Amino acid sequence: MTVNDRRLRATEPPADWMPSSWQRRVALQQPHYEDATELARATTQLAALPPLVTSWEVLALKQALAEAQEGERFLLQGGDCAESFSDCTSPVISNRLKVLLQMSLVLVHGLKKPVLRVGRFAGQYAKPRSADNETRDGVTLPSFRGDVVNGPAFTAEARRADPQRLIQAHAHSALTMNFVRALIDGGFADLHHPEYWDLAWVEHSPLAAEYRRMVAGIGDSLRFMETLAGPIASFSRVDFFTSHEALLLHYEQALTRQVPRNPGWFNLSTHFPWIGMRTAALDGAHVEYFRGIRNPIAVKVGPSVTPEQLLPLIDALNPQDEPGRLTLIHRMGNAGIARALPTLLDAVRREGRRVLWVADPMHGNTESTSNGYKTRRFDNIRGELDQAFDIHAAAGTRLGGVHLELTGEDVTECMGGARDLSETDLKRAYKSMVDPRLNYEQSLELAMLIVRKSEGSAG
Numbered sequence: 258m259t260v261n262d263r264r265l266r267a268t269e270p271p272a273d274w275m276p277s278s279w280q281r282r283v284a285l286q287q288p289h290y291e292d293a294t295e296l297a298r299a300t301t302q303l304a305a306l307p308p309l310v311t312s313w314e315v316l317a318l319k320q321a322l323a324e325a326q327e328g329e330r331f332l333l334q335g336g337d338c339a340e341s342f343s344d345c346t347s348p349v350i351s352n353r354l355k356v357l358l359q360m361s362l363v364l365v366h367g368l369k370k371p372v373l374r375v376g377r378f379a380g381q382y383a384k385p386r387s388a389d390n391e392t393r394d395g396v397t398l399p400s401f402r403g404d405v406v407n408g409p410a411f412t413a414e415a416r417r418a419d420p421q422r423l424i425q426a427h428a429h430s431a432l433t434m435n436f437v438r439a440l441i442d443g444g445f446a447d448l449h450h451p452e453y454w455d456l457a458w459v460e461h462s463p464l465a466a467e468y469r470r471m472v473a474g475i476g477d478s479l480r481f482m483e484t485l486a487g488p489i490a491s492f493s494r495v496d497f498f499t500s501h502e503a504l505l506l507h508y509e510q511a512l513t514r515q516v517p518r519n520p521g522w523f524n525l526s527t528h529f530p531w532i533g534m535r536t537a538a539l540d541g542a543h544v545e546y547f548r549g550i551r552n553p554i555a556v557k558v559g560p561s562v563t564p565e566q567l568l569p570l571i572d573a574l575n576p577q578d579e580p581g582r583l584t585l586i587h588r589m590g591n592a593g594i595a596r597a598l599p600t601l602l603d604a605v606r607r608e609g610r611r612v613l614w615v616a617d618p619m620h621g622n623t624e625s626t627s628n629g630y631k632t633r634r635f636d637n638i639r640g641e642l643d644q645a646f647d648i649h650a651a652a653g654t655r656l657g658g659v660h661l662e663l664t665g666e667d668v669t670e671c672m673g674g675a676r677d678l679s680e681t682d683l684k685r686a687y688k689s690m691v692d693p694r695l696n697y698e699q700s701l702e703l704a705m706l707i708v709r710k711s712e713g714s715a716g
């Protein structure tokens with residue numbers, strides 16, 4: 258089979274696949290909807306609404322991810338653990354975008370290669386939970402599963418799985434997407450004006466000063482080049498893609514579409530859906546759904562995954578070894594990565610399988626404090642990322658990106674970092690309803706660490 262044949266074959270879904278064929282498998286982490294007719298009415302309405310992204314954007318991202326697999330790009334994927342409908346506001350969206358743009362500027366400058374920017378937003382509304390129910394003071398209610406399913410308040414009314422929320426999630430994703438697209442098309446990401454990305458409340462940060470020195474240097478080079486060559490349009494805008502955990506399969510199915518000139522099925526709710534660690538079983542509903550769509554896809558890989566489990570998963574999700582198709586996001590924890598990662602890297606390399614390896618240094622480092630906060634220590638996050646680079650270098654593989662939970666808001670959710678936040682600082686501005694996120698300084702510090710690590714391995 259030639260490379261071209263293989264590309265053609267990869268456009269057709271497997272013969273026994275349909276957007277609904279996941280319903281024949283066990284689907285973990287789904288809510289219980291009381292009224293099947295009400296659910297069917299909502300999904301029918303959703304299936305008639307316009308998609309949020311287009312198939313050609315999806316294919317452009319797949320191509321860019323194929324380049325990242327070859328080491329020609331670096332992936333920066335980040336955003337909230339879970340978006341909420343109430344945070345679908347101008348400042349929250351633009352501040353998050355600002356942090357991601359600043360980080361990507363640090364990375365482009367330091368890595369000397371294009372950075373692929375993928376937001377964890379415009380659809381990140383469903384959350385896996387460790388228990389189906391939650392009990393408080395003797396009262397047991399369904400767990401909060403994200404705004405696309407139910408509400409966070411601890412009342413029977415809020416916790417009921419409400420199919421109308423499927424429509425609301427689509428609408429809030431569209432509002433977010435529309436604003437991000439307008440900002441980017443309107444010149445917000447223009448390299449001539451990086452001051453647009455400044456966050457008012459970080460003026461006195463020592464890292465902000467280092468960042469500004471770098472920006473001033475870039476501005477000088479830009480003016481110098483444009484003096485020689487004239488205005489360079491590609492500095493005025495950037496590409497930005499979206500991603501979310503495609504957990505709630507009724508929602509994903511309703512947005513799985515065929516389009517006129519590209520064969521096959523696309524999930525047009527997002528460019529880059531991923532399978533979470535808890536729903537990645539080979540015979541489960543999520544793997545069944547994902548194997549038939551043409552999007553580039555990712556899978557979270559936790560510390561208990563063995564090569565015997567990972568290789569069949571790669572076969573199921575990318576049987577043609579298509580470039581750009583499959584990203585593996587390892588999330589092992591600072592304490593576990595040295596033990597868990599090397600055997601997986603060796604197995605995938607030995608089999609000659611094409612994947613993009615990405616590190617999520619957040620989800621293996623979650624802990625609870627004595628005063629009841631779910632937090633992560635910045636030292637553990639940094640430590641895992643630091644080790645990830647070294648372990649890949651030793652295995653002869655490449656760490657091609659990072660996956661982070663972060664926000665542009667002034668939060669105190671992760672301990673440590675430039676301001677050395679302590680356990681008692683957490684209560685000052687702990688806003689996350691789910692996992693703790695990096696704040697601006699902690700995010701920028703990680704971007705700088707990535708640059709230092711890559712300089713170390715290049716030198």
Ligand code: PEP
Pocket residue numbers: 338385502532533534535557558588620692
């Ligand atoms: C997440 O990304 O928020 C998440 C739940 O991750 P994981 O599936 O890796 O636990």
Ligand code: CO
Pocket residue numbers: 338339620662691692
């Ligand atoms: Co999370």
